[in-house]
Amino acid sequence: MVGATGAVGTRLLSILEERSFGATELRLFASERSKGRQITSHGREWECQVLAKACFDGLDWVFFDASDEISRQWVPEALGSGARVIDNSAVYRMDPAVVLGVPEVNREAIESSVRRGDRLFSGPNCSTVQLTVALQPLSEAFGIKRVLVSTYQSVSGAGAAAMDELQAQMVGGDERSIFPHRIAANLIPRIGKVQDDGFTSEEQKLMLETRKILGLPNLPIAATAVRVPTFLSHAESVFVEFARPASLDDISRVWKQAPGLEWVDDPGRDLYPTNENTSGRDMVSVGRLRLDPSVSSGVCFWVVSDNLRKGAALNAVQIAESIRAAN
Ligand SMILES: NC(=O)c1ccc[n+]([C@@H]2O[C@H](COP(=O)([O-])OP(=O)(O)OC[C@H]3O[C@@H](n4cnc5c(N)ncnc54)[C@H](OP(=O)(O)O)[C@@H]3O)[C@@H](O)[C@H]2O)c1
Known part of the structure; x- marks a missing residue:
């Protein structure tokens, strides 16, 4: 090791x-x-x-x-x-x-x-793993035309020293060796190096790796990766457009049979995936499923997973x- x-x-x-x-x-x-x-x-x-x-x-x-x-x-x-x-x-x-x-x-x-x-x-990459676990069953069942994803990535994605930096800032310290700005009580919309096209290397990894793993080399996909002041688990807000019609019931049927995936979705009772209820666990957790009203067939959802474990x-x-x- x-x-x-x-x-x-x-x-x-x-x-x-x-x-x-x-x-x-x-x-x-x-x-x-x-x-x-x-x-x-x-x-x-x-x-x-x-x-x-x-x-x-x-x-x-x-x-x-x-x-x-x-x-x-x-x-x-x-x-x-x-x-x-x-x-x-x-x-x-x-x-x-x-x-x-x-x-x-x-x-x-x-x-x-x-x-x-x-x-x-x-x-x-950790953000890619959870995205592909959630997308693969949808891709198989309905065909995917396009994906938009924004990530909310915990500091542990940048290693043990980044966790120490957030911890120190949370108790009043101001050490900044890992992140370019304070990460406590802040969001940083740049993870990795900025490329010529304006995307960061983290966003590029998420887009290219997702295409490779899903076996969809031409999949239209765009990502924004954001570092957030949480310690563990990455969250993602995902918009998927399908090639074929898909109702919420169709999706729930497909997701309930998908390996490695749990569906936690009763927002009225405050049941949805959070960093807290995924950290230290193995499952990729999806919820907040809604039909996307801006396309003829598509959904928006929220997916969270422990980046150090499943990621x-x-x-x-x-x-x-x-x-x-x-x-
Ligand atoms: N963090 C995530 O969520 C995540 C997800 C997917 C993939 N990864 C990948 O996993 C890898 C590790 O990430 P991490 O977050 O665990 O980083 P980390 O907490 O910074 O750990 C880095 C590890 O590498 C060791 N190391 C440093 N220099 C070394 C050397 N010269 N020879 C042997 N070992 C050396 C460190 O040892 P010391 O303790 O002695 O410094 C430490 O054990 C990276 O390639 C990262 O891209 C990370």
């Missing part, structure tokens, strides 16, 4: 235990500053190591949850050691030869990749489980 001490890595460790993945030996890698730190997992203590030549030798699985730079440099080494690699960085996501996996959505692509003998699998760590473990099942 590379990045074992980070926001995603710590979840990954506990999820492997929760789901009885069956690890008999763990090798936990982090930066120089964590070297020698003892981490308890799977009933014993493991010492954090730093990456080095041949450090992956003998491992069956390597999970990368550190950074793009680390993945770029070390994924080839892990593959060279013969391990299967699940990489949560952005480096290989858009590589046509690498499956970008969300098992509820494209398990068949993962299985075909295993049959081809591939050993590298990529995990998507990253859980999804990576589910990819590994799908690979195992395909063998």
